[in-house]
Amino acid sequence: GIQVEQSPPDLILQEGANSTLRCNFSDSVNNLQWFHQNPWGQLINLFYIPSGTKQNGRLSATTVATERYSLLYISSSQTTDSGVYFCAVGGLTGGGNKLTFGTGTQLKVEL
Amino acid sequence: DTEVTQTPKHLVMGMTNKKSLKCEQHMGHRAMYWYKQKAKKPPELMFVYSYEKLSINESVPSRFSPECPNSSLLNLHLHALQPEDSALYLCASRRQGSYEQYFGPGTRLTVT
Numbered sequence: 001g002i003q004v005e006q007s008p009p010d011l012i013l014q015e016g017a018n019s020t021l022r023c024n025f026s027d028s029v030n031n032l033q034w035f036h037q038n039p040w041g042q043l044i045n046l047f048y049i050p051s052g053t054k055q056n057g058r059l060s061a062t063t064v065a066t067e068r069y070s071l072l073y074i075s076s077s078q079t080t081d082s083g084v085y086f087c088a089v090g091g092l093t094g095g096g097n098k099l100t101f102g103t104g105t106q107l108k109v110e111l
Numbered sequence: 112d113t114e115v116t117q118t119p120k121h122l123v124m125g126m127t128n129k130k131s132l133k134c135e136q137h138m139g140h141r142a143m144y145w146y147k148q149k150a151k152k153p154p155e156l157m158f159v160y161s162y163e164k165l166s167i168n169e170s171v172p173s174r175f176s177p178e179c180p181n182s183s184l185l186n187l188h189l190h191a192l193q194p195e196d197s198a199l200y201l202c203a204s205r206r207q208g209s210y211e212q213y214f215g216p217g218t219r220l221t222v223t
Contacts, residue, residue: 031210041199041217043154048211086153090210097142097167097205099212101153
């Protein structure tokens with residue numbers, strides 16, 4: 001099956017700092033989503049971005065499908081940004097149904 | 112509106128019990144999913160329902176039995192579970208014409 005790697009595994013930031021999270025995947029995809037999992041376990045949709053660039057407030061994401069990676073940018077980080085960030089992809093063979101998650105980036109934003 | 116609801120939020124059950132998890136969405140989505148997430152791990156797909164029919168079963172043990180009685184509702188029936196089945200169980204749905212999945216808040220299951 002498709003492999004998904006995320007880096008870094010852990011990240012500690014001071015409030016106000018910027019960061020870049022990376023997601024590498026091993027095959028062509030027709031679905032790529034970024035999620036933020038809060039401490040209560042809720043997966044919050046950040047971006048649906050199988051290709052191209054999107055921005056939403058302090059967050060933006062870029063997927064370069066031909067090179068099989070995606071980047072999530074967090075600017076001016078806040079303590080509420082803490083949690084686990086997952087990249088999940090759906091490969092072509094699964095018809096986009098089979099989301100495979102990366103191992104996540106655990107982000108902690110400190111005052 | 113992209114809300115998926117799940118009940119109960121928490122469940123503690125013994126290994127001989129039978130219980131069910133419930134997931135609902137009223138967005139008209141025709142694909143629904145069950146995922147399992149162990150502590151400190153990413154979610155893993157268990158089952159996919161498309162138009163109320165089971166389309167993917169990721170070799171899940173038969174002690175987990177999914178059911179999709181209608182297009183808005185997805186159940187997961189649990190029987191004779193093991194302590195290692197303790198996990199967060201997440202439900203998701205997907206709207207037509209898009210691959211984007213939306214997740215519910217999950218049910219945290221503890222098997223004693």
